[in-house]
Amino acid sequence: MEAARIRSAVGVTTACLLVFGAAGLARSAPRKAVPAGGERPVPLPSGPRTTIGLDPAAGPTVAATRERACTSELGGGPHPDEDVWVFGLPAGAVAARFIAVTPAFATGDQGRVVTAVPAEGGAIVDDHGASLAWLRLPAGWTLVGGTATIAGDADSFVLARVCAASRPSPSGSP
Numbered sequence: 442m443e444a445a446r447i448r449s450a451v452g453v454t455t456a457c458l459l460v461f462g463a464a465g466l467a468r469s470a471p472r473k474a475v476p477a478g479g480e481r482p483v484p485l486p487s488g489p490r491t492t493i494g495l496d497p498a499a500g501p502t503v504a505a506t507r508e509r510a511c512t513s514e515l516g517g518g519p520h521p522d523e524d525v526w527v528f529g530l531p532a533g534a535v536a537a538r539f540i541a542v543t544p545a546f547a548t549g550d551q552g553r554v555v556t557a558v559p560a561e562g563g564a565i566v567d568d569h570g571a572s573l574a575w576l577r578l579p580a581g582w583t584l585v586g587g588t589a590t591i592a593g594d595a596d597s598f599v600l601a602r603v604c605a606a607s608r609p610s611p612s613g614s615p
Contacts, residue, residue, distance in 0.1 A: 490540060491594070495528075495587040499600035501547070502584045511604035516563065516575040518604035526584065527575045528558075529601035530591065537593025539565045542574040544587035553585070573601060580606035 504524035511518040516525035526544065530537050542558040542565070556576060559565055563576035574589070589598045 490590050493589050493597050496597040496599045500584045504603040504605040507603045509605050510602035516577050519607040521607050522580050523577045524580050524606050525577050525604035527602045529573045530595045534595035537591050537595045538572040539574050540590040542589045545585050546582040547585050548582050
């Protein structure tokens with residue numbers, strides 16, 4: 442029952458992002474960039490939108506169990522008590538671009554949480570021609586899945602890298 446509610450919520454969120462655009466504005470309205478750390482805002486590509494899922498090989502994953510790969514352009518870090526999650530499109534999806542990413546996490550005390558990039562934080566950036574999305578979250582959360590809305594063609598998206606917290610929270614809560 443809970444899984445069905447979550448799937449429904451993700452579906453509704455994705456539909457809203459498709460209809461209203463990633464920033465919750467009509468497509469013709471000016472968009473505000475969400476730069477953090479100086480990265481350039483990425484213009485939204487035109488054309489049809491496609492919803493894809495996170496590659497199942499990416500989860501479930503806790504940031505602290507992965508090799509730490511921190512960069513100032515992708516959320517910075519390591520941060521005390523916050524993990525940085527970076528998502529990308531597969532190498533063969535050169536022309537595809539993220540519009541929105543909605544990863545799902547399991548937490549120690551909040552249950553399952555679905556976040557939205559860029560609407561709820563982080564940013565979608567161009568990294569030498571590759572479309573990436575990053576998000577900072579409380580340390581200890583477990584990546585369990587997600588969806589992304591893209592312009593272009595790709596079958597799935599991947600967890601490209603993580604920057605685990607410098608002081609992980611033991612309970613996975615903020």
